[in-house]
Amino acid sequence: MIKEIIVVEGKDDTTAIKRAVEAETIETGGSAINKDIIKRIKLAQQRRGVIVLTDPDHAGERIRKIITAQVPGCKHAFITQEAATSKGDIGVENASVETIREALANLRTDYESVESDITLEDLVAAGMIVHPQAASRRLAVGKILGIGYCNGKQFYNRCRMFQITRDEFAAAWRQLDKEEG
Known part of the structure; x- marks a missing residue:
């Protein structure tokens, strides 16, 4: 089981993550991240650590920026648009099990300084x-x-x-x- 909690955008992303690895997730519910979600992410970061794995599109980048600005020290996993696209739809839910595992194996951490x-x-x-x-x-x-x-x-x-x-x-x-x- 992955110790950190993985932040994703929605239920389909959680399903894709759970197909690939044993982990818990926090769903942002899209790019309109509210204060309660940020509080949950902050608590998760304090207690277990956080991995941000959002869609490789504009909305996903917006979510990543909001989290990074408000919750320092998060780990980040990235999936390419190519690996996350199916029938014109871009999202973590479209990535293969192997792609998700690879992204989680190659984490980057943001630093305040x-x-x-x-x-x-x-x-x-x-x-x-x-x-x-x-x-x-x-x-x-x-x-x-x-x-x-x-x-x-x-x-x-x-x-x-x-x-x-x-x-x-x-x-x-x-x-x-x-x-x-």
Whole structure:
């Protein structure tokens, strides 16, 4: 059984999680997260720890940001849009058992004090921003690093939030260049 409580968006996500692992969940009920849910997540974080596993879409990212801002120190699991899409619908409930297990095996933790040596210049040099293929490059490198897909500003913030080192970033960037070359 997973010690931490996994925060998901809805009942179908809970069902998918329970197919993959033995764990308890808190459902946010969508992106309109209320004070009572935040209180439950805070209590869960104090008592057992929290893993945030939301859909890889705009609403899921909004929920993740709200939780991160109000409940520091949460662990984060990410599933790619590709792995979470079925018949045009994006959601954790569409991910395979293997995908969910892999996401939970590759957790990242947010930190209150941001300590990362990655700069915006590093992102420019790697083609993550201000590049014709920046979005697809961020998608690929985000997958390699286990931090999911996001726009350039959020990519930079996630690198800092999850304390991705310049060496980790460079290794992911080199891996991408090898795969593309």
